[in-house]
Amino acid sequence: MMQKNMRKICKTDYHSKRLGILPRGCRQCVQGRKTVLFVTGLCSKQCFFCPISDDKYNQDVVYANEWPISSIKDIIAEIRLCSSKGVGITGGDPLVKLDRTIKYIKALKKEFGKQFHTHLYTPLILVTENKLKKLFDAGLDEIRFHPDLDDKTNWHGLTLAEKFSWDVGVEIPVIPGKKKTTIELIEFIKDKIDFLNLNELEISDTNASRLLEKGFVPKNRTSYGVKGSEKMANELLKYCREKTRLRVHYCTTRLKDKVQLAKRIKLRAENTAYEFDKITGDGTLIRGVIYTKDLAPGFGYHNKLNKINKNIINKKLKKLKTQLNEELSISEELLQIDEVKPRLLTSIEIVMQYCDKIKNYNLVPAIVEEYPTYDGMEVEIEFL
Numbered sequence: 411m412m413q414k415n416m417r418k419i420c421k422t423d424y425h426s427k428r429l430g431i432l433p434r435g436c437r438q439c440v441q442g443r444k445t446v447l448f449v450t451g452l453c454s455k456q457c458f459f460c461p462i463s464d465d466k467y468n469q470d471v472v473y474a475n476e477w478p479i480s481s482i483k484d485i486i487a488e489i490r491l492c493s494s495k496g497v498g499i500t501g502g503d504p505l506v507k508l509d510r511t512i513k514y515i516k517a518l519k520k521e522f523g524k525q526f527h528t529h530l531y532t533p534l535i536l537v538t539e540n541k542l543k544k545l546f547d548a549g550l551d552e553i554r555f556h557p558d559l560d561d562k563t564n565w566h567g568l569t570l571a572e573k574f575s576w577d578v579g580v581e582i583p584v585i586p587g588k589k590k591t592t593i594e595l596i597e598f599i600k601d602k603i604d605f606l607n608l609n610e611l612e613i614s615d616t617n618a619s620r621l622l623e624k625g626f627v628p629k630n631r632t633s634y635g636v637k638g639s640e641k642m643a644n645e646l647l648k649y650c651r652e653k654t655r656l657r658v659h660y661c662t663t664r665l666k667d668k669v670q671l672a673k674r675i676k677l678r679a680e681n682t683a684y685e686f687d688k689i690t691g692d693g694t695l696i697r698g699v700i701y702t703k704d705l706a707p708g709f710g711y712h713n714k715l716n717k718i719n720k721n722i723i724n725k726k727l728k729k730l731k732t733q734l735n736e737e738l739s740i741s742e743e744l745l746q747i748d749e750v751k752p753r754l755l756t757s758i759e760i761v762m763q764y765c766d767k768i769k770n771y772n773l774v775p776a777i778v779e780e781y782p783t784y785d786g787m788e789v790e791i792e793f794l
Contacts, residue, residue: 419647425664429647430657433579433605435529435552438496440665442673445494447485448473449511453502454535455558459583459621461614462502470507475674477784482517488784489522493677496527496551505536512548519549527551531581534564542570552577554607557599559591568602581607584646584660586626586638593649600654608643608660611636634663679782686744686757694789695782698761700734700754701774702726707791715751723752730754730771738764751786765794 419429424440438444451462451469460467472479474488489497497518504511515528529552530545537555545553557565557580571578580599582592596606612634613621621636629637643660650658676693683689688696701707705714705723727747731754734740746755761768761775768775779789 417651419651424669425662427644427647427660428658429651430605432659433529433552433577433607433657434527435496435498435554435577436607436659436661438494438527439498439670440673441495442670442675442677443493443495444670444674445485445489445492445497446473446475447497447499447514448501449499449504449514450502450507452506453533454506455503455533455556457556458624459585459611459617461612461617463614463616466502467616468502472510475783476787482514485514485518486521489518491678491681492674493681494674496529499528499530499550501531503532503536504530505532505541508536508541508544512544515545515548515550524549529554529577531556533558534567537564537567537570539570539573542574546574546576550576552579554579554581555603556581557595559585559588559595562594562598565595565598568599572602577605578603579605579607581609583609583611584639584643585611586636586642589642589645592642592646596646596650596654596656600650600656603656605657605659606650608646608658610643610660610662611639612663612666634667675781675783682782684743684746684755686755686760688758690779693782694779696758696777696779698756698758699776699778700756700761700768701776702730702753703772703774705752706774706776706793707788718752720749720752724749727752727754730773734768734771738767740764748786750784761794 417429419427422428435444448466449472451466451471466473474485475492477484477488479485499511518526518528528550530550531554533556553571553576555568580603599606611626613628613636614634626636629635629640647658647660650656672693679689679693679695683695686697690696724747731745731747735742735745740760744756744760748755758777761777765775775794777792777794781787
């Protein structure tokens with residue numbers, strides 16, 4: 411008879427639960443110290459619960475956090491701006507673009523050193539010993555597999571990872587109604603991997619219709635978590651405590667939004683804010699902004715930004731900046747060009763003080779609260 415396991419299921423400070431020590435990738439993540447490196451939206455599977463956005467889903471695009479990437483230099487820049495200590499490599503399926511993934515791992519290890527932590531998520535369909543060896547030799551520190559609960563065919567691929575000295579885990583969503591098959595998976599992996607991550611099933615704009623069709627609904631009006639997922643996760647934690655020696659982490663949707671993302675955003679704000687910006691407790695920036703009339707926010711604003719020739723607009727902004735510096739006696743450092751969303755940035759005090767004069771130049775002054783991310787998503791805009 412199995413002796414009762416005395417391990418404790420502990421609540422964390424991050425709105426999650428753990429059984430044993432968190433994997434290193436998770437420890438960095440909850441500190442906001444991981445950059446999400448999205449290497450492709452192409453995938454070897456079509457999971458009904460996939461939460462990635464429409465502009466990434468099945469698209470061969472690369473992002474570092476919110477930054478659409480065109481070079482490794484961009485990835486390195488985003489990592490530095492967020493003070494990240496590692497990357498979580500995801501998709502899609504990174505193995506669909508294995509050479510690209512390996513190139514990125516090698517470049518980041520070269521730039522930041524061996525201590526820079528890399529972990530990667532992948533389904534099992536494309537997993538082979540040769541591919542795993544290439545990832546390990548490139549410097550990958552931790553691999554997390556996404557087994558298919560409805561198809562055991564590829565589960566054996568997990569055993570291939572045991573041949574390499576890295577951290578091996580399984581990460582799956584907790585799908586209400588799938589407790590029996592999830593326990594079958596736990597029994598299969600319990601002596602083959604280092605840790606298990608259970609993710610609260612999440613409703614997103616992308617997967618909402620698919621989840622609703624299957625009868626899944628939010629657990630309450632303010633949560634992205636699916637009703638029943640948390641209850642089942644608690645049951646699985648108890649099962650793992652009693653029947654296995656696995657380290658387990660139950661990661662909630664609240665952790666992702668309120669902890670992981672929030673902390674990363676605050677770190678980026680500290681590194682990107684100008685002297686005149688005001689950083690809020692949530693890590694957003696409040697600043698004065700001067701728009702040209704044709705590029706002031708309004709209907710279709712972000713679509714318009716994607717279509718314009720930013721180089722031409724930014725040349726015009728340089729001339730405007732010089733003119734405003736000289737004619738309104740605004741010092742150089744208090745007026746900056748934003749080349750991503752072509753506009754001028756300044757202090758709240760300056761746009762308020764010179765509001766009427768700025769309008770005389772056929773410009774649009776405003777006070778804006780926005781995220782310090784590459785895309786600078788607006789929280790609130792007050793036109794003056």
